[in-house]
Amino acid sequence: DIQMTQSPSSLSASVGDRVTITCRASQTVSTYLNWYQQKPGKAPKLLIYAASSLQSGVPSRFSGSRSGTDFTLTISSLQPEDFATYYCQHSYSAPLTFGGGTKVEVK
Amino acid sequence: EVQLLESGGGLVQSGESLRLSCAASGFSFSSYAMSWVRQAPGKGLEWVSSITGSADKRFYADSVEGRFTISRDSSTLYLQLKGLRAEDTAVYYCAKESNAGPMYNWFESWGQGTLVTVSS
Numbered sequence: 710d711i712q713m714t715q716s717p718s719s720l721s722a723s724v725g726d727r728v729t730i731t732c733r734a735s736q737t738v739s740t741y742l743n744w745y746q747q748k749p750g751k752a753p754k755l756l757i758y759a760a761s762s763l764q765s766g767v768p769s770r771f772s773g774s775r776s777g778t779d780f781t782l783t784i785s786s787l788q789p790e791d792f793a794t795y796y797c798q799h800s801y802s803a804p805l806t807f808g809g810g811t812k813v814e815v816k
Numbered sequence: 817e818v819q820l821l822e823s824g825g826g827l828v829q830s831g832e833s834l835r836l837s838c839a840a841s842g843f844s845f846s847s848y849a850m851s852w853v854r855q856a857p858g859k860g861l862e863w864v865s866s867i868t869g870s871a872d873k874r875f876y877a878d879s880v881e882g883r884f885t886i887s888r889d890s891s892t893l894y895l896q897l898k899g900l901r902a903e904d905t906a907v908y909y910c911a912k913e914s915n916a917g918p919m920y921n922w923f924e925s926w927g928q929g930t931l932v933t934v935s936s
Contacts, residue, residue: 743922743923745861745923747861752926752927752928753853753861753923753926754926755922755923755924758914758924759922796860798863798922800919800920800921801919801920803875803919804863804877805851805866805875807862809860810860810861
């Protein structure tokens with residue numbers, strides 16, 4: 710099974726900060742890596758698919774990149790509505806797995 | 817507009833069964849694979865099961881293999897849960913995948929979730 714290791718598990722940031730979240734796969738997942746945002750009591754929302762493609766309607770301050778088995782989600786300028794938990798997820802093979810999540814909190 | 821509405825959750829005793837449903841609308845249901853993803857209280861997301869658009873392939877997490885069964889009809893996704901355990905307590909979400917096939921997809925739409933509580 711492919712393991713997804715996400716870091717950090719939490720971070721504190723201020724509005725306007727640049728935020729970077731990393732996800733490392735235990736083996737290749739090619740570009741089959743997706744990112745989701747979840748707010749308390751709500752369903753997850755797709756942000757980035759296929760490592761770097763922005764889902765329709767998602768602000769351009771969100772971006773994704775890949776370097777081998779390392780993936781990065783970047784928020785270029787954190788906005789108040791971005792305080793949430795973020796998850797990566799691979800879709801390369803079953804079982805599909807999620808990273809452990811990164812909670813972005815107010816500094 | 818894509819709509820996914822889960823139902824069927826509730827409080828059950830350990831060892832009992834439950835069937836979850838996810839009513840889908842706003843898209844060509846048979847053209848997309850569908851999945852169930854769960855989230856235990858205060859925990860992260862866990863993929864549970866997926867089924868292709870044509871229902872010819874089904875996949876399960878090791879933690880539920882042999883106890884849960886995914887199925888679909890013309891507009892509804894199902895998850896039959898048997899032999900429930902305390903560790904199955906979670907909010908169960910249904911999710912629409914990006915294509916009909918089994919892999920290389922993303923979860924592009926999600927339902928609001930239904931809570932399953934298993935009492936021991």
